[in-house]
Structure formats: structure tokens, C-alpha cells
Amino acid sequence: xxxxxxxxxxxxxxxxxxxxxxxxxxxxxxxxxxxxxxxxxxxxxxxxxxxxxxxxxxxxxxxxxxxxxxxxxxxxxxxxxxxxxxxxxxxxxxxxxxxxxxxxxxxxxxx
Numbered sequence: 001x002x003x004x005x006x007x008x009x010x011x012x013x014x015x016x017x018x019x020x021x022x023x024x025x026x027x028x029x030x031x032x033x034x035x036x037x038x039x040x041x042x043x044x045x046x047x048x049x050x051x052x053x054x055x056x057x058x059x060x061x062x063x064x065x066x067x068x069x070x071x072x073x074x075x076x077x078x079x080x081x082x083x084x085x086x087x088x089x090x091x092x093x094x095x096x097x098x099x100x101x102x103x104x105x106x107x108x109x110x111x
Contacts, residue, residue, distance in 0.1 A: 063099055066102065
């Protein structure tokens with residue numbers, strides 16, 4: 001009985017840590033890492049910097065920005081971050097549930 005409980009706890013721990021890797025893979029697959037990095041600015045801000053600036057309550061706003069692009073959703077805020085060089089384009093090819101997963105991952109610190 002004890003070994004079953006321990007096995008279940010280990011499996012739960014592995015499953016809980018898997019989304020972090022899966023979300024980085026999802027960001028790569030979705031083309032996000034072409035302009036963003038986890039811990040440093042590239043074309044766009046670092047995901048960890050985004051996580052510091054926004055709260056969990058901003059999730060819907062960020063989902064809209066990722067989906068529609070920053071120029072269509074208040075790009076001036078992002079221009080402060082990236083110097084106004086390149087607004088993020090719409091990401092219409094990324095499935096809505098994937099955008100939501102990515103935004104949750106970013107807001108959780110993108111680790």
C-alpha cells in the first residue's frame with residue numbers, strides 16, 4: 001500500500017513539472033522564441049520581464065495581445081519595452097487554447 005502511494009506521488013510530481021517543459025516546447029513550436037527569450041530581451045521583451053510587469057488578472061488582456069498583436073491592442077505599452085521598433089504581429093495560426101497555455105506559463109514566470 002505504501003509503495004502505491006509513493007508511486008502515485010512521484011507520478012504526480014513528474015506530471016506537475018512536465019508542463020514547464022511542454023510550454024517552452026509549445027513556445028518554440030509556435031514560433032514565439034524567434035522574437036522572445038525566457039530571460040533576456042531579443043526583438044520582444046523577455047518572458048520573465050513580462051511576468052514581472054503583469055499580474056494573473058491581466059491574463060485575458062495578454063491573450064488578446066498575443067492573438068491580435070500589440071499594434072491592435074495598445075502597442076504603445078510594448079513600444080516602451082522594445083523601443084517602438086517592431087510591434088508583435090497577430091498570431092492567428094496559434095490555436096486559442098495554446099495561446100492561453102503560453103500566457104499562463106509566461107505569467108507564472110516562464111521557467
